[in-house]
Amino acid sequence: MSNRIFVALDTPDLVRARALAQKVRHHVGGVKLGLEFFCANGPAGVRAIEEVGLPVFLDLKLHDIPNTVAKAVQSLAVLKPAVLTVHASGGRAMLEDAKAAAHPDTRVVAVTMLTSLDDSDLAATGVSGSAHDHVLRLADLAREAGLDGIVCSGAEVKEAHRAWPKGYFVVPGVRAADGAAGDQKRVVTPRRALDDGASMLVIGRPITQASDPDEAARAIAATL
Numbered sequence: 001m002s003n004r005i006f007v008a009l010d011t012p013d014l015v016r017a018r019a020l021a022q023k024v025r026h027h028v029g030g031v032k033l034g035l036e037f038f039c040a041n042g043p044a045g046v047r048a049i050e051e052v053g054l055p056v057f058l059d060l061k062l063h064d065i066p067n068t069v070a071k072a073v074q075s076l077a078v079l080k081p082a083v084l085t086v087h088a089s090g091g092r093a094m095l096e097d098a099k100a101a102a103h104p105d106t107r108v109v110a111v112t113m114l115t116s117l118d119d120s121d122l123a124a125t126g127v128s129g130s131a132h133d134h135v136l137r138l139a140d141l142a143r144e145a146g147l148d149g150i151v152c153s154g155a156e157v158k159e160a161h162r163a164w165p166k167g168y169f170v171v172p173g174v175r176a177a178d179g180a181a182g183d184q185k186r187v188v189t190p191r192r193a194l195d196d197g198a199s200m201l202v203i204g205r206p207i208t209q210a211s212d213p214d215e216a217a218r219a220i221a222a223t224l
């Protein structure tokens with residue numbers, strides 16, 4: 001089985017991002033570029049990271065009216081990212097239009113509920129019920145809209161996978177049992193996320209902030 005770890009290169013510094021990607025490339029399956037990187041470096045930065053030779057996941061979490069998101073996705077299609085994110089809470093029309101505008105080789109996946117949030121954060125936004133139920137509801141919406149999968153935490157992936165066996169499940173908020181969660185609230189270990197049906201594990205700081213990122217990536221991959 002190929003390596004399911006995508007390392008999150010969360011830095012505005014292109015030179016650092018490229019050096020990190022080079023360092024860990026033998027122990028990860030791809031790289032994830034998010035808003036911090038993209039706002040600083042744009043499409044040219046994405047192309048520079050692509051030269052390392054790993055699949056690129058563009059985690060831009062697009063969320064706007066359908067026309068605006070579709071036009072943004074169309075502009076990104078030239079980069080042919082392996083995976084692209086939009087927010088499920090943008091609604092069905094937005095999700096359908098995003099998928100229709102994407103490059104055919106790009107998996108468009110919907111962020112359900114950020115792993116940095118818990119039940120009380122959800123209640124504070126006016127949504128009643130548990131994070132678990134909210135994620136499963138949004139997973140249904142993403143499936144019905146024709147998306148390829150969702151982003152959810154490892155706490156929900158087992159049930160989401162059961163309800164959508166052909167879905168692609170991206171799981172961030174992944175930590176070793178004794179690892180620091182930081183701002184993440186719904187965390188699981190890499191092993192558990194995979195056992196429960198994750199298609200991809202997104203891991204940032206446990207690798208990028210380690211004194212030896214390559215060794216950190218190798219050690220995590222060895223647990224899988």
Ligand SMILES: O=c1ccn([C@@H]2O[C@H](COP(=O)(O)O)[C@@H](O)[C@H]2O)c(=O)[nH]1
Pocket residue numbers: 008010034059111113114115116151152172173174184202203204205206
């Ligand atoms: O719900 C979500 C969606 C995306 N992310 C992204 O994943 C990484 C996680 O980084 P760590 O350093 O391993 O915490 C980061 O780029 C987030 O933007 C997420 O954490 N949760």
